[in-house]
Amino acid sequence: MGFTCGLVGLPNVGKSTIFNALCGAGARVESYPFCTIEANVGTVAVPDPRLDRLATLYPDKKKVPTHLEFIDIAGLVAKASEGEGMGNQFLSEIRSVDAILHVVRCFADANVAHVSGEIDPVRDIEVVETELLLKDYETLGRVWERLKREAKGADRRAPALLEAWGHLVEKVAQGVPIRSFTIDRGVETLLRETSPLTAKPLLYVVNVGEEGENECSRAVKRIADEHGSEVIVIRGRIEAEILEVAASEEERSIYLQEWGLENTGLEGLIHAGYRALALITFFTFEGPEVRAWTVPKGTTAPKAGAKIHSDFEERFVLAEVMNLEELLATGSEKALREAGHVHRAGHDYVVKDGDVIHFICA
Numbered sequence: 001m002g003f004t005c006g007l008v009g010l011p012n013v014g015k016s017t018i019f020n021a022l023c024g025a026g027a028r029v030e031s032y033p034f035c036t037i038e039a040n041v042g043t044v045a046v047p048d049p050r051l052d053r054l055a056t057l058y059p060d061k062k063k064v065p066t067h068l069e070f071i072d073i074a075g076l077v078a079k080a081s082e083g084e085g086m087g088n089q090f091l092s093e094i095r096s097v098d099a100i101l102h103v104v105r106c107f108a109d110a111n112v113a114h115v116s117g118e119i120d121p122v123r124d125i126e127v128v129e130t131e132l133l134l135k136d137y138e139t140l141g142r143v144w145e146r147l148k149r150e151a152k153g154a155d156r157r158a159p160a161l162l163e164a165w166g167h168l169v170e171k172v173a174q175g176v177p178i179r180s181f182t183i184d185r186g187v188e189t190l191l192r193e194t195s196p197l198t199a200k201p202l203l204y205v206v207n208v209g210e211e212g213e214n215e216c217s218r219a220v221k222r223i224a225d226e227h228g229s230e231v232i233v234i235r236g237r238i239e240a241e242i243l244e245v246a247a248s249e250e251e252r253s254i255y256l257q258e259w260g261l262e263n264t265g266l267e268g269l270i271h272a273g274y275r276a277l278a279l280i281t282f283f284t285f286e287g288p289e290v291r292a293w294t295v296p297k298g299t300t301a302p303k304a305g306a307k308i309h310s311d312f313e314e315r316f317v318l319a320e321v322m323n324l325e326e327l328l329a330t331g332s333e334k335a336l337r338e339a340g341h342v343h344r345a346g347h348d349y350v351v352k353d354g355d356v357i358h359f360i361c362a
């Protein structure tokens with residue numbers, strides 16, 4: 001199971017450029033709107049210095065990072081939920097992602113047309129979010145009609161569900177994204193099955209162009225604060241170009257320094273994405289590999305084992321759990337074991353960020 005982040009936004013805001021900056025994928029970028037029609041999909045290794053440090057204890061093993069998937073989706077415009085522009089196609093693509101990266105244009109460039117004529121992040125964000133809300137209103141409304149029919153039948157739980165669902169539809173009709181309010185427990189399962197777009201975690205990705213932060217990106221930050229979302233600032237074109245021309249990691253960091261950038265946007269995005277999706281990383285050193293894995297917070301040891309091999313969950317006997325920092329401090333698994341710091345964890349053990357786990361299966 002991978003985690004997928006979808007790049008969503010108006011046409012010509014730099015979604016494909018940022019996708020290339022993240023994935024080095026060479027997706028087509030043009031100065032005219034609707035350049036992207038079929039979604040581009042790319043997978044990136046998650047840089048994690050902890051994996052590099054762990055790998056120093058196992059010099060003969062191959063280092064395998066964990067991965068995130070990005071989808072570069074076609075641009076959407078006002079009335080997309082009614083089929084305008086690329087229409088409904090993009091909506092089904094957004095439905096399949098785990099998190100939305102809402103790309104907002106904050107670079108001025110006379111050579112790059114803006115679908116509404118000028119840069120205005122407040123209006124642009126509203127256009128995109130309104131389309132997602134309209135689509136949710138339609139989807140939830142259809143379920144509501146069905147619940148109304150069912151409430152007339154013999155199912156005694158139906159009226160309570162109908163009422164709670166009605167509140168939900170009302171909120172969406174008022175323009176409140178589903179992620180921003182507390183969901184009645186009675187509708188949780190049905191809501192998950194319906195997979196509404198505005199329930200997905202959302203991060204704003206601000207494409208600031210060559211000059212860096214500006215009044216426009218600060219305006220996006222204010223909106224994000226109001227919504228309780230995070231903002232990642234990316235100089236899209238520069239980062240995409242650096243990734244394209246740099247022949248090695250070293251060269252890449254030299255170029256980044258020249259532009260006064262500490263990290264690539266990718267690193268900021270990954271960290272924010274992990275926070276938004278409540279993901280954690282654990283490590284293994286099974287067989288010939290030292291490896292990082294991603295699971296949602298709250299995952300138990302047998303479920304974590306299933307990431308490695310599908311039958312590990314069934315065959316799970318126990319997990320030997322080490323703390324990565326303790327393991328590095330003692331210098332070897334053997335020393336840690338002798339110090340009595342390898343913990344034996346059972347079926348109920350909840351995996352923590354930074355655990356190093358050895359699974360023992362039947």
Ligand SMILES: Nc1nc2c(ncn2[C@@H]2O[C@H](COP(=O)(O)OP(=O)(O)OP(=O)(O)O)[C@@H](O)[C@H]2O)c(=O)[nH]1
Pocket residue numbers: 010011012013014015016017018028029030031032033034035036037074075076107108109112207208209210235236237238
């Ligand atoms: N000056 C400048 N131009 C940029 C920047 N990022 C993207 N562009 C340009 O903006 C235009 C549109 O970029 P794309 O990445 O194709 O935009 P998109 O959002 O994928 O567009 P659609 O696929 O049509 O929805 C291209 O000409 C890019 O070179 C930037 O940081 N600065």
Ligand SMILES: [Mg+2]
Pocket residue numbers: 015016017028035036072073074075
């Ligand atoms: Mg594109």
